[in-house]
Amino acid sequence: MGDMVLANMMICIDCKITALVTAIVRDRPMLQTLSTASSLWNPSQRSACLEIVEFQRSQLSSLSPCPFYLKFGSKSVQKGRALVSGTFPYACQRPKQYPASKKPGEYPQNMDLPPVLPKKKKKPYPIPFKEIQKAARKDKKLAERGVEKPLQPPKNGLLVPELIPVAYEVLDAWKLLIKGLAQLLHVIPVYGCSECSEVHVAHSGHNIQDCKGPRSSKRRGLHSWVKGSINDILIPIESYHLYDPFGRRIKHETRFDYDRIPAVVELCIQAGVDIPEYPSRRRTNPIRMIGKKIIDRGGYVEEPKPWRAVDPSSSSIIDLDTCGACERFPPPSPEDVPIIAQETMNAHETVQTGVTKLMKKYTVKACGYCSEVHVGPWGHNAKLCGEFKHQWRDGKHGWQDATVSEVFPPNYVWHVQDPKGPPMRSALKRYYGKAPAVVELCMQAGAQVPRRYKPMMRLDIIVPESEEASLVA
Numbered sequence: 001m002g003d004m005v006l007a008n009m010m011i012c013i014d015c016k017i018t019a020l021v022t023a024i025v026r027d028r029p030m031l032q033t034l035s036t037a038s039s040l041w042n043p044s045q046r047s048a049c050l051e052i053v054e055f056q057r058s059q060l061s062s063l064s065p066c067p068f069y070l071k072f073g074s075k076s077v078q079k080g081r082a083l084v085s086g087t088f089p090y091a092c093q094r095p096k097q098y099p100a101s102k103k104p105g106e107y108p109q110n111m112d113l114p115p116v117l118p119k120k121k122k123k124p125y126p127i128p129f130k131e132i133q134k135a136a137r138k139d140k141k142l143a144e145r146g147v148e149k150p151l152q153p154p155k156n157g158l159l160v161p162e163l164i165p166v167a168y169e170v171l172d173a174w175k176l177l178i179k180g181l182a183q184l185l186h187v188i189p190v191y192g193c194s195e196c197s198e199v200h201v202a203h204s205g206h207n208i209q210d211c212k213g214p215r216s217s218k219r220r221g222l223h224s225w226v227k228g229s230i231n232d233i234l235i236p237i238e239s240y241h242l243y244d245p246f247g248r249r250i251k252h253e254t255r256f257d258y259d260r261i262p263a264v265v266e267l268c269i270q271a272g273v274d275i276p277e278y279p280s281r282r283r284t285n286p287i288r289m290i291g292k293k294i295i296d297r298g299g300y301v302e303e304p305k306p307w308r309a310v311d312p313s314s315s316s317i318i319d320l321d322t323c324g325a326c327e328r329f330p331p332p333s334p335e336d337v338p339i340i341a342q343e344t345m346n347a348h349e350t351v352q353t354g355v356t357k358l359m360k361k362y363t364v365k366a367c368g369y370c371s372e373v374h375v376g377p378w379g380h381n382a383k384l385c386g387e388f389k390h391q392w393r394d395g396k397h398g399w400q401d402a403t404v405s406e407v408f409p410p411n412y413v414w415h416v417q418d419p420k421g422p423p424m425r426s427a428l429k430r431y432y433g434k435a436p437a438v439v440e441l442c443m444q445a446g447a448q449v450p451r452r453y454k455p456m457m458r459l460d461i462i463v464p465e466s467e468e469a470s471l472v473a
Contacts, residue, residue, distance in 0.1 A: 027096040044129035111455035113434050114412050120388050122368045143291030154270075154362050155296075155377070156286035157246050163358060164272035171268045173347040175319045179329055180344030181438065182229050182322075184445050186331035190228035198223055199232045201440045202416045206424035216225050221426075230322045233437045235409045239263040239375050243303040244281040245270060246294065250380035263364070263407050264355060265320050271358050277317045279304055338446030345447040346437045355408050366402035373407055374399070410436035415457040419444055433458030 101321060119122060125132070139149055153160050189206045192198070195213025200206050200223075209221030214224075240250055241259040250258055261278065269280050281301060288296040318328075332340055365379040366372070369387035374380055383395030415433040424432060435443070435457045445450050449457070 008368070013312060019416060027394065040371055058305065058437075065127045080436060084420075085430065087245055090430075108455050110458055111400060111461065113456065114410075122388070122398065123366075123400070126401050142294075146290065149289045151286065153286075155225065155335060156284040156288075158286055159272045160361055163361060166241060166354050167268040167271035168350055170295055170358070171265065171273050171320075172355065173350035174262075174264055174268075177232070177344060177347040177351060178230070178319065178322055178325050180340050180347060181233055181441070182325035182329040183332045184337070184344065184441055185228075185230060185233070187324055187337055188441055188444050190441065191225040192228035192232040194221040194226045195224050199240060199411065199437055200225070200416075201437065202419045202423075204257055204423050207426065208414070208424055208429055209426045230325050230384060233411065233441055234322055235411050236322055237263045237371065237373050239266045239373050240380060241266055241269070241278050242299060242376055243279060245376040246287055247281075247303075250382055251377070252381060252383045255380070255382040255384075263373045263375060264351065267358055267407065268407070270375055271362055275317065276439055306382065341442040341445035341447035345439065345442040348436075349450060352408055353406065356404050359402070359404060359407065364402040364407055365399045366406045367397035368400045369398050370407070372397050378407050411438075413437045415438050415440060416444070417457075417463065428463055431458070431461055431463045432460070433468050463471060 014359055052082050059116050142149060188201065189203055191200045191202070193205075193211060193213065195216060196211050198211065204357045205223060205225035207222065211219065211221050211222070211223045238260045239262070240255075241261050242250075259278070265275075265278075269275060269278055274280075281297060285298055285299065318324075361373070365374045365376065367379075367385055367387075369390070370383065379397055379399035381396065385393065385397045387394055412434045413436075416424070433456055434451050435449075439449060441454050
């Protein structure tokens with residue numbers, strides 16, 4: 001009798017294991033199959049059955065970060081007067097594990113240097129091209145049926161109330177960033193190559209042979225260093241200011257009728273910042289679109305004249321541009337340098353964080369071949385692109401969605417552990433790290449470096465001497 005009970009128990013276990021494995025593989029609920037068998041079990045019968053637990057569909061997915069696995073254990077079952085022992089399977093859940101470099105709030109020990117994109121190739125799309133095609137097909141189907149395209153602020157021309165304080169905060173931080181950099185440049189020396197875009201923050205230029213200028217072969221790749229300016233640290237990315245972003249497009253013949261201002265400032269203006277010199281149209285009624293065609297924009301409004309009619313030196317907009325910033329602000333005292341450096345570092349982080357928040361809602365376009373940026377729902381038609389295959393496009397830009405690094409470029413430079421030490425050499429290039437130019441400048445002035453920049457700066461790597469470099473694995 002005991003052998004028969006044990007045989008029945010093993011048959012039941014095999015059936016439950018098969019049902020459990022099948023449900024996990026197919027990622028479907030097991031309640032319909034297993035709960036029926038559980039409800040039919042009676043303690044008076046001479047057999048054994050499993051205790052069934054219902055799991056959700058997402059918990060049984062093979063792609064879940066906490067997958068289930070089978071675990072077998074011994075258990076005794078009371079069958080009347082007889083005590084029967086057997087092996088039972090259990091569904092266990094593994095604890096959630098993070099890789100060492102992907103834990104929330106933590107950063108890897110070291111990080112690769114930013115890649116240099118080739119100039120003879122179009123930039124990659126920030127949004128996968130298949131998703132762009134999918135959204136275009138969806139809009140086309142709605143347009144064929146005559147259904148209006150559902151638009152939410154700011155896509156319909158209205159402001160996002162939650163982002164107006166963010167825009168003002170970014171603009172104030174932008175002014176503070178320009179002021180702090182102009183003051184620190186009187187104390188921290190900066191050098192720029194006259195043949196390429198290389199920038200170095202130290203008391204002397206480095207000797208790394210990576211110059212790509214037109215006459216670099218005569219210098220064997222060495223840079224031709226000259227004194228740098230604030231535009232070498234904070235790259236000026238400008239955009240056309242539009243009174244109505246949804247109005248008429250800028251043509252090549254009318255491009256001089258519009259002002260060129262920093263792209264960060266234009267983004268803040270369209271997000272709700274009011275500057276008297278740069279007015280912007282504030283709509284109260286949303287625009288309506290069918291496909292790519294605007295059927296109701298509220299009419300065209302005559303745009304005011306640009307601020308060029310006013311003396312810019314007597315206006316408050318002079319603080320929004322880097323032109324002549326070093327002459328406007330005097331050198332700071334030695335005691336105030338660390339404080340100014342930390343304020344400048346905080347302003348840099350505020351601008352970058354705020355621009356990231358604004359660009360998640362407001363559309364910014366960038367050319368896929370050059371550095372041109374346009375803040376608005378679509379790009380302009382000025383034929384100013386002179387990069388790769390511009391003849392095929394008649395000088396028109398290849399517009400695509402912009403990234404934060406294109407609107408607010410970091411401009412990576414070599415991190416110098418000892419600014420007054422010997423210059424860097426090409427033989428020890430792999431031991432050096434990089435950091436954004438603003439971060440490197442503020443760090444040398446006494447500011448604390450944010451944690452997210454430390455892996456790329458390679459602060460934990462000791463640079464060996466030239467004769468020791470050959471002994472390092």
